[in-house]
Amino acid sequence: MSRTVYVNGAYVPEEEATVSVFDRGFLFADGVYEVTSVLDGKLIAFDGHADRLARSLSELDMDAPVTKEELLEIHRELVKRNDLVEGMIYLQVTRGAADRDFAYPTDATPTLVLFTQSKGLVDNPLADVGMKIISIEDQRWVRRDIKTVQLLYPSMGKMMAKAAGAHDAWMVEDGFVTEGTSNNAYIVTKSGTIVTRQLSHEILHGITRAAVLKMAAEAQMTIEERPFTIEEAQNAAEAFVTSASTFVMPVVEIDGEDIGTGKVGPIASRLREIYLDESRKEAI
Ligand code: PMP
Numbered sequence: 001m002s003r004t005v006y007v008n009g010a011y012v013p014e015e016e017a018t019v020s021v022f023d024r025g026f027l028f029a030d031g032v033y034e035v036t037s038v039l040d041g042k043l044i045a046f047d048g049h050a051d052r053l054a055r056s057l058s059e060l061d062m063d064a065p066v067t068k069e070e071l072l073e074i075h076r077e078l079v080k081r082n083d084l085v086e087g088m089i090y091l092q093v094t095r096g097a098a099d100r101d102f103a104y105p106t107d108a109t110p111t112l113v114l115f116t117q118s119k120g121l122v123d124n125p126l127a128d129v130g131m132k133i134i135s136i137e138d139q140r141w142v143r144r145d146i147k148t149v150q151l152l153y154p155s156m157g158k159m160m161a162k163a164a165g166a167h168d169a170w171m172v173e174d175g176f177v178t179e180g181t182s183n184n185a186y187i188v189t190k191s192g193t194i195v196t197r198q199l200s201h202e203i204l205h206g207i208t209r210a211a212v213l214k215m216a217a218e219a220q221m222t223i224e225e226r227p228f229t230i231e232e233a234q235n236a237a238e239a240f241v242t243s244a245s246t247f248v249m250p251v252v253e254i255d256g257e258d259i260g261t262g263k264v265g266p267i268a269s270r271l272r273e274i275y276l277d278e279s280r281k282e283a284i
Contacts, residue, residue: 002015004078004081005049005113005114005115005116006112006115007019008111008112010170011081014115017113019094019113020098022100023097024095024108025092025149027053028102029260030095030104032053032057032093032148033147034147035049035088035091036089036091036124036244037121038079038116039121039276039280039283040086040087041084041085042079042284043072043075043079044243044244044279044280044282044283045207045208046072046284048210048211049091049244050071050072051090052147052205052207053071053093059143061104062095063110065084065112066112067205082114082118086119086120087116087117087119087121088116088119088121088244089114089115091112091114092111092112093111094149095110095111095122096108096109097109103153108150111179114137122245122247123244124193125165126229127143127249128264128266130246130249130251131166131167131241131251131253132165132253133161133166133167133239133253133254133255134255135170135171135172135177135230135254136253138172138173140154140171144201144203147204154181155181156237157169158183159175160255161181168183170233172229176197176227176229177228177233178203182239183242183246184196184242185233185239186242187228187232187238187259188267189237192237192267193222194213194216195232196213196223196224198225199225206244207244208243208244208248209242209246211275211278212242212275213225219270230254233254233259236259236260237265237267238250238267239265240261240267240271247275247276248268249268249272249274250269
């Protein structure tokens with residue numbers, strides 16, 4: 001089934017959508033992206049994603065191709081044209097096409113591409129059994145707060161996890177977990193405190209992270225924002241990850257060691273439930 005995708009102002013069948021071979025997204029990974037979830041045909045946390053996009057663009061001195069209002073309109077139009085009920089909307093902005101040169105061009109028009117992916121997100125079987133994680137060295141560039149499309153190392157990380165019979169990898173730098181290949185990482189200590197690394201250039205400022213921490217605080221849960229080690233994680237009561245498309249996803253094993261009982265823990269389950277309930281209520 002052919003999707004309708006958005007490319008630079010036009011809604012076109014996916015087979016007809018094209019971007020220049022001189023596009024800097026293609027040549028230099030000179031582009032940023034966002035993934036917004038859709039539940040019941042509505043956008044989850046659109047504001048957060050649009051604001052983070054604006055920040056990524058500004059950090060790279062890139063122009064915003066459209067306003068936030070236009071962006072919302074494009075998202076809604078794609079949901080409508082593709083009858084999207086549950087899944088994701090992927091958005092990418094690049095600096096545009098220009099003759100190949102490392103220095104930024106001054107006159108390029110940004111490229112804007114969006115497409116939908118229909119996928120069951122809520123009934124993810126992994127939410128019942130939990131994920132197995134391996135640890136790998138974090139070898140990414142150091143401005144991980146900018147959501148760029150240079151995702152080769154995270155892809156390698158996912159392949160390393162797959163080869164080890166695990167679902168994903170957590171990356172470690174100077175002895176401490178930074179984050180997952182495509183999610184933020186958390187542990188729950190034996191005394192019930194939720195621990196996740198503080199915001200900095202070292203990790204992506206997850207939109208789901210912000211929402212989940214707010215909801216956890218509202219539910220009177222205790223939160224500590226600080227780095228933790230793999231060893232601390234292996235000795236924790238629970239662990240989980242968050243991202244726009246997996247929401248809150250329990251982790252039950254790290255580097256072959258069971259976390260807690262080796263089963264999905266109550267805090268991760270509760271947070272997934274709260275996050276889904278609240279997000280659905282606030283969806284637009
Ligand atoms: N960290 C990384 C490295 C990611 O790629 C992602 C998802 N894109 C996240 C964290 C989670 O961010 P969000 O909750 O905004 O999806």
